[in-house]
Amino acid sequence: MYKGYLVDKNLLAKDPHFAMGCKFCHKGDENGGTKESAHKNLVKRPSDNLKTCSMCHRQIADTYGKSLHYTTIGQRQGVMKRFSSEELKQFDEKVFQQSCRSCHASCGGCHVKAPAVGGISIGLIQGHKFIKKDEGKTCAFCHGGRVYPEYTGEYGGKPDVHYQKGMLCMDCHKKSDMHGDGTAYLSKQDVKDRPACTNCHRTLGQEAKLTTRAAHTRHTGKVTCYGCHSSAEYRQCSNCHLDTGSTAKPGFLLGLNPRDGKTLTTLRLIPTVRDSFKHAGIAMSNYDSLPNYWNTPAHNIRKRTDRTRSCDACHTDKAGFLTREGLFEKGSKANEGLIYNIKPIPIHK
Amino acid sequence: MKTKLALFSALLLFLAASSTVAAGKSGCLTCHTSDATLKLLYKPPAMGASEGEG
Numbered sequence A: 001m002y003k004g005y006l007v008d009k010n011l012l013a014k015d016p017h018f019a020m021g022c023k024f025c026h027k028g029d030e031n032g033g034t035k036e037s038a039h040k041n042l043v044k045r046p047s048d049n050l051k052t053c054s055m056c057h058r059q060i061a062d063t064y065g066k067s068l069h070y071t072t073i074g075q076r077q078g079v080m081k082r083f084s085s086e087e088l089k090q091f092d093e094k095v096f097q098q099s100c101r102s103c104h105a106s107c108g109g110c111h112v113k114a115p116a117v118g119g120i121s122i123g124l125i126q127g128h129k130f131i132k133k134d135e136g137k138t139c140a141f142c143h144g145g146r147v148y149p150e151y152t153g154e155y156g157g158k159p160d161v162h163y164q165k166g167m168l169c170m171d172c173h174k175k176s177d178m179h180g181d182g183t184a185y186l187s188k189q190d191v192k193d194r195p196a197c198t199n200c201h202r203t204l205g206q207e208a209k210l211t212t213r214a215a216h217t218r219h220t221g222k223v224t225c226y227g228c229h230s231s232a233e234y235r236q237c238s239n240c241h242l243d244t245g246s247t248a249k250p251g252f253l254l255g256l257n258p259r260d261g262k263t264l265t266t267l268r269l270i271p272t273v274r275d276s277f278k279h280a281g282i283a284m285s286n287y288d289s290l291p292n293y294w295n296t297p298a299h300n301i302r303k304r305t306d307r308t309r310s311c312d313a314c315h316t317d318k319a320g321f322l323t324r325e326g327l328f329e330k331g332s333k334a335n336e337g338l339i340y341n342i343k344p345i346p347i348h349k
Numbered sequence B: 001m002k003t004k005l006a007l008f009s010a011l012l013l014f015l016a017a018s019s020t021v022a023a024g025k026s027g028c029l030t031c032h033t034s035d036a037t038l039k040l041l042y043k044p045p046a047m048g049a050s051e052g053e054g
Helices: A022-026 A050-054 A058-064 A073-082 A085-103 A107-111 A147-152 A175-179 A210-219 A225-229 A333-338 B002-020 B028-032 B035-041
Strands: A234-241 A245-251 A254-256 A264-269 A293-295
Touching: A022 B028, A050 A058, A050 A107, A058 A175, A073 A085, A147 A234, A210 A225, A225 A264, A234 A264, A254 A333, B028 B035
Parallel strands: none
Antiparallel strands: A234 A245, A254 A264, A264 A293
């Protein structure tokens, strides 16, 4: 792992980022005779301060400062309705900055040194080269608990067909999604031009195969693409606490999207429990105002799944559907509103 | 005028040349470009309890 700190000396002459010397960004004492003295006042992540990169990359730094990857405000927005106003203040003071926001991505976290997760990082992505992208060493780390291994098949199911076709994160999640577009979004749901299946798959209702055309026509607006095309179990996390983290196991869930209350989609258990923030003295007075299951764009898409092969998988077997019995114990009362009572397909005489 | 221009260009060239070797002369790189030195100095980090966003 020490190799993660090894700078490629061949870069020094070619890359203008090195023109001002190491100390310009990293501070420290370049004349220090020992590791300790050289690292005194060291700035490990100089791009945490956007002004560092904005000296040359002004426009990107300006928009990035408002982007969700930098602000991570979506995490706060996602949970805040569970708090009273007093609890929200405590959350902002004691939890958000120290815990949630510690995960924010700096410029360097995508372009220079792989982000640390749980204190572990592979270090410099390419010897301190300033790279445009390397999803396997950047996105895969912060999003390596759920989405990325589900996408590659490492989590146990089949790989997403897009991965098999050679597509990585940036093929759908564009540069403007990462750098921001200047709007300070509060949630990823609000981001303009966020990835959508129909950006590429535009022939719904025109398929050559009649059964496919019928299935798409009948379910459009009622079921998301993931509802039929998510191919396997994905990670369900539960029982999260500030001091101990959460536990996880595989699962596949279908239910109503809590964001619109009417579309059937894949759901993921989000592990906030009633005493998640007990360590910070926050009881979550309005815990039941939000459910524990949220719509998830499961990144394990296949053309053919159990649900595309047979209508019975849903309409008769109800495979994977959220049920009252399956709701996790002592969960939010709002969870019951996500249960969808699917009906059998009527037989017309 | 021509002399001033020539002197100014020489100054610019000097600054550019000295800055391009600024990184090369940095003491930081004595360790950070040496595989053997880093291997000797490296201490593995302690594992944290946190997990990535996923």
